[in-house]
Amino acid sequence: MEPKDLIHVTPYELWVLAEAWESKARSAEEEVAQLAARHDAELLAKPFTGIRGCGDHSCLIEKPEGLGTNGGCRCHNDRTKASIIVQRLANLRRQAEME
Numbered sequence: 094m095e096p097k098d099l100i101h102v103t104p105y106e107l108w109v110l111a112e113a114w115e116s117k118a119r120s121a122e123e124e125v126a127q128l129a130a131r132h133d134a135e136l137l138a139k140p141f142t143g144i145r146g147c148g149d150h151s152c153l154i155e156k157p158e159g160l161g162t163n164g165g166c167r168c169h170n171d172r173t174k175a176s177i178i179v180q181r182l183a184n185l186r187r188q189a190e191m192e
C-alpha cells in the first residue's frame with residue numbers, strides 16, 4: 094500500500110494496518126534479542142574462543158600440539174586475554190539485565 098492510499102482507508106483499516114506493523118516490529122525486536130542471546134550463549138560455552146594459549150603443556154586455554162614449554166600456564170598474566178574475557182562477561186551481564 095502506498096502512503097497516498099492511506100487517505101482512503103477507514104479508521105478500522107488503519108488500525109488493522111498499524112497492528113500488523115507493530116507486530117512485525119515486535120517480532121524483529123525479539124529476533125534480534127534472541128540472536129544476541131544465542132551469540133552470548135555460544136561465547137559463554139566457549140569463553141576462550143579465538144584466544145590462543147601460551148604454549149605451555151599445562152595451558153588452561155589451549156594445550157600445544159607437539160612442542161611446548163613447561164613451568165605452568167602464563168595466560169592469567171596476559172592483560173589482552175584478560176580484557177577480552179572480561180568484555181565477554183560484561184556483554185553477558187548486560188544481556189541478562191535486558192531480559
Ligand SMILES: [Zn+2]
Nearest residue numbers: 147152166168
Ligand atoms: Zn596458557
